[in-house]
Amino acid sequence: MVGQSLAIRRAIRLIEEAALTSAPVIITGESGTGKERAARAIHDRSPRQNRPYVAINCAAVPESLIESELFGHERGAFTGADRRREGCFERADGGSLLLDEITEMRPEMQAKLLRVLEEKRILRLGASKDLPIDVRVFAASNRSVRQAIREGRLREDLYYRLNVYTIELPPLRDRLEDLPLLVEHFIQEFNREHKKRIQGIGQDCLDALRAHAWPGNVRELRNVVQRAVIRCPSSILSARDLPMESVPSHAAEAHFIVRVGSAMWEVERELIFRTLAFAGGNKARASNLLGMSRRNLYNRLQRYEVHETNGHLNGHPYRNGRNGSS
Known part of the structure; x- marks a missing residue:
């Protein structure tokens, strides 16, 4: 996890804290923010680091196969099951298991997962005797878990069972x-x-x-x-x-000329206007580029009496993201 921004330092601090325990962790963030890397970082810094680390993308496994993938099956458990097969929980025994995109798992499967987490035992498909397991679970999602609960995509009881640590990874634009x-x-x-x-x-x-x-x-x-x-x-x-x-x-037009003798406030005003245009009117990106807080940027805009209409600069030659000549 590389970076010095406040958002990523907060995430790294939580990763370091979570690594000292065996508690379950929920990791959220947009696609590409590094959720699997965060889970692996926790595992590699934990007392389980020399034990297996297994990851499964719940969205990539057909619904008819997800139970077998998680818990395994015995020979003859279903058509095509010509041998006994260990599931992810068995392969991760003693170590850690990442359930990526858990909100894509159907609710009835989530209920079985909750029982496994509470009882620490699994039952292979077609088996008559369950097996004890010791697995630390990471659950990841690119959705808001609260929204997923409201939409019925994530069981609330499973969320409370997993929600010991919650780590939110920021998007790169932030x-x-x-x-x-x-x-x-x-x-x-x-x-x-x-x-x-x-x-x-x-x-x-x-x-x-x-x-x-x-x-x-x-x-x-x-x-x-x-x-x-x-x-x-x-x-x-x-x-x-x-x-x-x-x-x-x-x-290529991300520069402008500062003439000797210009007042400092004029240079600052021009820089803010052009950076806003460069960022397509996105204040969050503009404030990052300028190295100032969003509140500070808003104060500057008010000071220069800049008014906005429908998200675009009003009455300025660089509105709608177009730069003027240098």
């Missing part, structure tokens, strides 16, 4: 100050993998990355940096090394 550290981390990783010698990242490249929306979060950033490292012909990544879909059309 932690843009971590971009340089993340990029450097991935550069080092892919230098080793692809026998490259990239030494750093240019400001134009960093500006383009900061202006991107990152719907795929850290997973998307990792993929973009890998492609850039492979394509880069020099020792410094530049914007032209990035995949075209990762470069905003206005990234």
Whole structure:
């Protein structure tokens, strides 16, 4: 887990706390934020680190097979069961099990899972005798668990059984100050993998990355940096090394000229306006780019008597995300 932003430091602190226990953990966050990595980090720092770690994506397993995947089956338990098979709980015995996208598991299966967590015993399909198990469970979801409960996607009793620790991983757009550290981390990783010698990242490249929306979060950033490292012909990544879909059309215009003798308030005002335009009117991204809190940005906007209409700057040449000439 790489970063220094408040949001990621809070998540890391919870990971470190959870690692000292064997309590269940719920990990939430958008797709690509690193939920599986967080679960693995807890396991690797826990007393169970030398025991098995098993992960299963509940959304990827057909409903007809999920019980067998979790609890195993005996030979002849159903058509095609030509041998006995251990499920995820048996394979993870003594260690940890990640149930990814748990809200995609049907409610009746969640009820069986709750019984297993409470009794610490499983029954293979087709078996007559249950087995004791000792497994620490991580449950992950890219949905809000509270909303999933309201929608009937997550049983409330199962939620309360799992909700000892809850770790929420922030989307990349809310932690843009971590971009340089993340990029450097991935550069080092892919230098080793692809026998490259990239030494750093240019400001134009960093500006383009900061202006991107990152719907795929850290997973998307990792993929973009890998492609850039492979394509880069020099020792410094530049914007032209990035995949075209990762470069905003206005990234090349992300500069303006400050004339000697300009008043400081005028420069600050112009910088705020242009950064808002650069960020497409998104104040959260603009405040991250400017290195100030959102409240501070709002105060500045009020001070300069900037009014907004339908989310766009009103009465300014850079409204609707268009930059003026430098």
